[in-house]
Amino acid sequence: MIGRMTDATQELLADIRADVARRLDAYTADLALLTAIDSGTRDADGVRRVGASVATRLVALGFGIDPPLSPEGDGQAAAVVARFDSLRPGRTTLVVGHLDTVFEAGTAAARPMAVADGRVTGPGVADMKGGLVLLVHALDALARATGSVVAAGRLVVVLSPDEEIGSPVGSAAIRAEAVTADAALVLEPARPGGELIAARKGMVQARLTATGRAAHAGVDPERGRSAVLALAHATVALHALTDAATGVTCSVGSLHGGSRPNMVPAAAALELDLRAPTAVTLAKAEAALAAIAAAPAVDGVHLELLTLGRFDPMPVTPDGAVLLDTASRVGAALGLVVRAIATGGASDANGIAALGIPVLDGLGPIGGGAHSPDEYLDLASVPDRAALLAGLLLALASEPAKP
Numbered sequence: 001m002i003g004r005m006t007d008a009t010q011e012l013l014a015d016i017r018a019d020v021a022r023r024l025d026a027y028t029a030d031l032a033l034l035t036a037i038d039s040g041t042r043d044a045d046g047v048r049r050v051g052a053s054v055a056t057r058l059v060a061l062g063f064g065i066d067p068p069l070s071p072e073g074d075g076q077a078a079a080v081v082a083r084f085d086s087l088r089p090g091r092t093t094l095v096v097g098h099l100d101t102v103f104e105a106g107t108a109a110a111r112p113m114a115v116a117d118g119r120v121t122g123p124g125v126a127d128m129k130g131g132l133v134l135l136v137h138a139l140d141a142l143a144r145a146t147g148s149v150v151a152a153g154r155l156v157v158v159l160s161p162d163e164e165i166g167s168p169v170g171s172a173a174i175r176a177e178a179v180t181a182d183a184a185l186v187l188e189p190a191r192p193g194g195e196l197i198a199a200r201k202g203m204v205q206a207r208l209t210a211t212g213r214a215a216h217a218g219v220d221p222e223r224g225r226s227a228v229l230a231l232a233h234a235t236v237a238l239h240a241l242t243d244a245a246t247g248v249t250c251s252v253g254s255l256h257g258g259s260r261p262n263m264v265p266a267a268a269a270l271e272l273d274l275r276a277p278t279a280v281t282l283a284k285a286e287a288a289l290a291a292i293a294a295a296p297a298v299d300g301v302h303l304e305l306l307t308l309g310r311f312d313p314m315p316v317t318p319d320g321a322v323l324l325d326t327a328s329r330v331g332a333a334l335g336l337v338v339r340a341i342a343t344g345g346a347s348d349a350n351g352i353a354a355l356g357i358p359v360l361d362g363l364g365p366i367g368g369g370a371h372s373p374d375e376y377l378d379l380a381s382v383p384d385r386a387a388l389l390a391g392l393l394l395a396l397a398s399e400p401a402k403p
């Protein structure tokens with residue numbers, strides 16, 4: 001996409017990095033404000049508050065905000081869609097993030113954000129409130145250095161309200177913008193070694209519900225049809241889908257049913273997570289999942305399979321490799337070695353890749369321990385990551401518009 005970085009561009013990126021470094025206290029304060037808001041996916045009010053906070057900062061930078069795609073008060077927050085059109089024609093770059101976390105209400109108060117020895121801890125600091133704040137500070141520094149957040153073309157930011165459950169709402173907004181984008185950048189955290197993410201497994205999250213027949217466990221157990229037993233067999237079969245050779249994994253994350261020990265349980269449900277690295281292996285795994293649901297191991301028990309969320313695999317593509325090469329060149333101008341890895345985790349990048357749009361993920365700060373009490377963000381990585389993101393936006397904007 002770009003050749004050797006000019007001395008002027010290298011100096012500009014160094015200035016942006018230094019600017020973000022000087023304002024690191026402001027970055028930390030902004031992150032603390034977002035982390036103090038509980039924004040689990042089902043907490044529509046909390047997700048909206050995070051979205052409004054980020055949207056306010058984007059408006060201050062000159063972005064226009066689209067009206068919400070879903071009405072307020074319907075139990076689900078809407079995606080935030082922000083646009084910045086420069087005065088010069090050029091390509092469209094899409095930046096994608098998400099507003100929700102996996103943590104339950106009360107977590108923000110129980111585990112407030114803390115900073116010790118350059119390490120930030122707290123719910124969502126890496127996944128991905130740190131990435132949201134990084135975007136704002138990178139754009140702010142870019143505007144101060146160049147006079148605008150976009151040198152040419154259009155920059156669109158889409159923030160999903162429900163990525164942690166597969167973006168059933170957010171994906172519509174992302175798809176609508178991705179189909180006209182030339183490249184996409186996703187703000188998930190960089191890996192602990194600073195690596196970007198060039199490939200992700202596909203993911204299916206589903207619920208398997210069993211309906212049997214209740215009976216007295218001591219008097220006439222033979223009349224009963226145990227929903228719990230049926231799902232116990234299904235759990236074993238589902239875990240057997242895991243295959244190291246093909247990269248397929250399947251895990252039952254929750255299993256519950258019945259009400260008391262002296263009753264044959266008539267109802268039970270489990271929730272599962274199925275992942276595979278390619279479209280072919282995912283399709284085969286999904287077929288095996290459907291076969292398990294269609295053939296309960298306990299006579300008289302009915303199983304019903306419901307897909308809760310789905311991401312197609314994100315493979316490495318030629319256009320994606322070119323985008324990674326651009327990131328590597330920008331990194332080299334900053335004295336950074338930029339590499340990319342494949343990961344089993346899924347993100348909104350999967351859905352973008354499925355549309356054939358070149359996408360690069362992991363552009364947030366370095367972090368780890370996502371979805372756990374050990375989640376952390378490396379504060380020292382923020383200036384480098386902000387400059388890398390800003391440099392990518394500059395490089396993509398410098399390309400001629402498509403004919």
